[in-house]
Each structure stands twice: as C-alpha cells, then as structure tokens.
Amino acid sequence: MDVNGMSYDIADATGKNASLATLMPDFRARQKDKTPSAVSGKAKVSLVQTIARLEREVPPPTGHVCLVFTDIRNSTQLWDKNPAMSTAIHLHNNLLLQHLLYCGGYMVKTEGDSFMCAFPTTLAAVWWCVTAQIQLLHVPWPQEILDCEEGKEVYDKHGNLLARGLSVRMGIHSGTPACELDPITCRMDYLGSMVNRCARISASALGGQIMCSADVVREVNASLFDCGPASKPQTARAIEEIRQLQTVFLPVGEIKLKGLEIPEMASLVYPAALLGRQQLVKSGLNPSTSPSLSTPGSPADSYTNGTAAQVICDQTLSDDACLER
Template sequence: MTTTDPTPRRELPTGTVTFLRTDVEGSMSLVHALGSAWDGVNATHLGMIRRAVDDHGGVTVRTEGDALFAAFPEARAAVAAAVDAQRALQAHAWPVEDGLRVRMGLHSGEAHLAGDDYGGFEVNRAARIANAGHGGQIVLSGSTRALVADALPVGVLCRDLGEHPLKDVPRPERLYQLDIPGLTATFPPLRTSRPELGNLPTRLTTFLGREVELGDLGRLLDAGRLVTLTGPGGIGKTSLGTELARAHAANYRDGAWFVALDGVAEPGLVMTAIARTIGLFDGPERAAADGLLSYAADRSMLIVLDNFEQLLDAGGDVVALLRASPGSRAIVTSRAPLRVAGEQEYPVRPLTGSGVPSSDRPPSEGASPDAAVGLFVDRARAVRPDWEPGAD
C-alpha cells in the first residue's frame, strides 16, 4: 500500500533534487516474528525517518509498507537527514534481537514532477541504489557525493565502493558509503555483481623472468606483514611488487590496493594517499588519516606502496597502520629500506643473461640465466608478433 503524508507538507523540490529511499532489511521475517506488533514497530521507524527529513528541510513524498521516499532541495541536507535517521534508528530499543536495520540510498538528479509525486529515470536509479545496500548502510551515487564532498557532517567519511552494475541502469554506477562515527561501517559487499575489490594496475605484457623472486617474496609475505623491495630506479621493483600483490590478492577479502606515492610531497601525507586510494574520502588530511586507522581495524587488505624512497620518515605510519589492522599486509617498493620494526627487506637485482644456472645460484641473486633473453623475446613479439630470434 502506498501512502502520502497526511499532514500539510512543503512543495516538492524542483530542479536538481536529492532523493532518499529507505526500507527495512528482512522486513518479511520481522512481520512473521512480530505478528500484530509489527504495525507499531513500522510506524515508529517511519516516524523517526520523517522527523529527520522534516528537520533538514526535506519532503516525505510517500511511503509503501516499510519503504519511504523523500526529496530534498539540497544534497547536504539529504545526507544530514540520513545520518541523523540512522543514528536514531540504531539507538532505539526495538523488540527484536538484532534491532531494526534500515538501508538507505541517496541519489541526486533532475526532478520530473508527476502530480504530487516524482517520475522518471532518476527516481528508479535512487531505488536501485538503496536496494544494493544492507541494513544500517547509507549508499550514495556519484552525483550526490560530488555535491557533498566538502560538506559532510562532522566526523562522517565518504568511502568509495567502486563501480557497480545496477538493474535497468545502462552503465555501471560509482557508489559510495557514509561511515558514521559510533555506528558500524563494516558491511558485506553490495548486492550487485561487482567483481573483487582493489585497484591493481592491469598487466599489459607477459610477466617473465622473476619467478624465483616471486616465490621468495611469497614466503616472506606469509611469514611477516611488511616486505620492502629495494633497488635502484628502473630495476623492476614496481612490476615485481605489483605481480606479488596480484598473486596473493585473493587472500585479502577487502582488496589489494596500489598506492602511487611519486606525487606525494610530504611524509605526513602518505596516510592520506592510502585513505583516498582505498576509497575513504574526507577533506582534511588528518581526518582522512584518523579515519583510515579506524576503518582498517577489522579489514583484510594488501597494500602496495610504490616509490617510498622520498618519504622514508613515514615508515612509522605504515607500522601504525599494520598494527591497527592485524589482517592486512604491506608491500613497499623503495630505493632504500624503511628501517622500521617488522620490515623484511628484499634487494631486487637485475635480470641476468650470464649463463649461470639458477640451481647454482642462491634465490636472492636474481632470475634464471635465460630470464633476460626470454623477456627480450616477449617484448619484441609484442611489437612484431612474427619475429623469431636470429631471423634478422
């Protein structure tokens, strides 16, 4: 049953509007469990959301069962209302063991009025975004995030969840999650068909010649939590570190992340660079760093920190992050070691064509004797597929 607010309400916003869609996770199970008490519980929960909507200048357009649809003339007001509503809902003593878990979706787009309601594609998109989430979670579209990037409520972080396909939406939608202090920020993956988390660079050529090192490094990564690949520029630290991460990414439920540090000017900004890479977003650097430590506490991530040599004073921050996140590990590439507790340094040596059999050489002394030749042949064929050694 669909209803509109029986009390007088503000006029529906026009132009660019931010839509809020909410519903209760597992509502059918609650109906069966609570019986006649469900109606009162549902009315209370809807009333709490309505109050938050009213307090921030929004309009409750309609409700349908346990779902509510509201509109706001400003995105920041919609975000503030959703945050206040989640706080109120999760603080309330509900007559169910795990509480009442309400999922929320926010999307900003051009409003199309249809009488005393809205119609059109943007409304459907808002509903799809809400349906992708979980109870207690607030999910934002990219358009809403862009409007509130510098205007989030105090302490609230906006975390990038990546691109996700949504039903009846022609292109994947980049979605974000609001992390609210004091409320859970850990949820299962969104209810879409999105692939694994992470941002490791796509390999454009075959990886050859470092199989021995990969084995050595894999054992170091299993034995410890911080592995630093050292060596001069251009020797292959980045490709080796990335391939190591790719080989082990499946072991980390919250993704394998590549953090490029060549554009980071100060050691104090390393934590901010990590936070932004994995999707935590906030304006002030210190807030982003603090949010990262809190977020990482129960996460399992593999983080590649590339080109660390100009930021060695930030080594202590890397250790602090790993201490805060027992399930995570870090791979660092640098021209010099970090010289911090728990670091395992692995010097990367040039590919060799010396002819010395790999079985006669310790693993740390480089790749197999044919590795450099094999790599050259592979790269040559990438340019000229029919090329054969000795043909010219």
C-alpha cells in the same frame, strides 16, 4: 482507536481529506495483524503528532533535487514471524518522519515499509540519512525485535554500539527528474530514469548502509571543499551537521544496477560513529544475505578501523584531489 481510524482522523485533522492517509499505508500491518490495536497508545499519539506536522514540511522541491529511498532489511520475514513488527514499524515511521521535517525533506510516498523522500539540496539528504542511522539505534524497540536475529545488539571490539533494532538501508542520488502531482494523493511525485537509478542504488546497499551516487559525492565536494561547481547553494546547517558527525564517504567502485545499462561509481556513507559497520560486513557479522560490496584491498578497506577522519573523495578526480580532514 484502530489503525484505520487513526489514519482517517489524521487526514481530517490536517484538512487534507484522505491524502495524508495514503502516505502511511499500513497494508502489511493490516494483513499480518488483525487485532484491533497492536500499537501502544503512546506510540499512536506520537505518530499522530508527527504526521500532523507534515503541514509544516517544505514545499515539494523541483528542478535539481536529491532523492532518497529507504527499506527495512528482512522486513518480509519480520512481518511473518515477529508479533512486535506492528509496533516497531510505527516507531520506525515516527523517527524517520520527525527527522525528515527537521532536515527539510519532503515525503513523496511510502510503499510497505519503504520511504521515498525528496530534498531541495543534496547535503540535506545526506544529513537526514546519517542522522537517522544514528537515531535508529536508540529507538525503544520492543523486546521481541531485540531478541530476534535481525534486531539484536551488535558492538565493535571497543564497545561501540553498531546495530540495534530494525536495520534500514538507504540510497541517495541527485538529478533532475520529471515532477508531476499525483492525482490521488495531491502530492508531488517524481518520475524518470533518475528516480529508477536512485531506487537501484538503494537496492545495492545492505542493512544499515547508505549508498550514494557519484553525483552526490561531487555535490558534497563542491559544497564542502569548493571542488567544482555546486548545482545550488547548500544550507549552512546541513554543512555544519555533516562536519560535526565526521561523515565518511568510502568509494565502492563501479557497480552494475539491475535493469540499467550504465553502471554507477558508488560510495558508502557513514557517520564516524558507525564506521565500524563496514567491518561487520567484511567479517560476516551483518546478518544479510547479500555479498559485501567492498573487498580486502579496496579503498573502503583502509577505513574500517573505526577512525574518525572525514574523507570526501570525488572518484572522477585524481588521488591528489581526494580531500581529507
């Protein structure tokens, strides 16, 4: 069953006509790889099962929501030069969709290898991002991906795995966008300045990083530490998972977002197990062409030693209100 056939069979099996087929458009795969099937049978079956489970996804959130944009680092070069990219993209899609359903997120749409997802609560979005970053390290990537510069294994000085396979950057922002049903996909779409800001925040991250807005940090502070009002109740499971992963928020400071007049007080989000990635950026071992977003002496600099402290800091508060546990 080729890629096109697989897409349409999924749509028919779930009774959604062609709507779900448009969620996973393999346009680049079709353009770069004209072979009947560049994806292993096992990977195809897994992807079919995952997309079919979209029937059990949460209803599209409205009102105050949290959006996440994702993107694969250096994907253009990988599609152009690496023959295993067709297989790798299906493994990537499969993992993100599995965890999206598990964390209670809603798939809005994809564009190439980028995802746009919506969550009814902010902490569910943070939970999905940090969990996905950890699990991406353990995907059975094709050897061609692991052998290339973008996908090679990278360890810290203690032997902890920090990078392996496709590297994904993510951006999180919460707010109240305009919500409209897409007439083509019959799925909820989100529009407006809040969506544009989230996309720009994601574009500010490097591969393997999660960048979030000050609104996200405020929501986390309010929900985990009763530091101000929360926009809505957060799920107990998301709170528990974020605490267990010892999630760390590192203030980056004010960043200018392309095309937007108002800058953003951004923070980087890491599970404690991947905190060493910040040191990779500073040391230049992260193979990205973008400059480091933190400099020696910045607030993030003091947390690049691999410690597992959980730090949730609202940048609008005084230093005394920076909560640490």
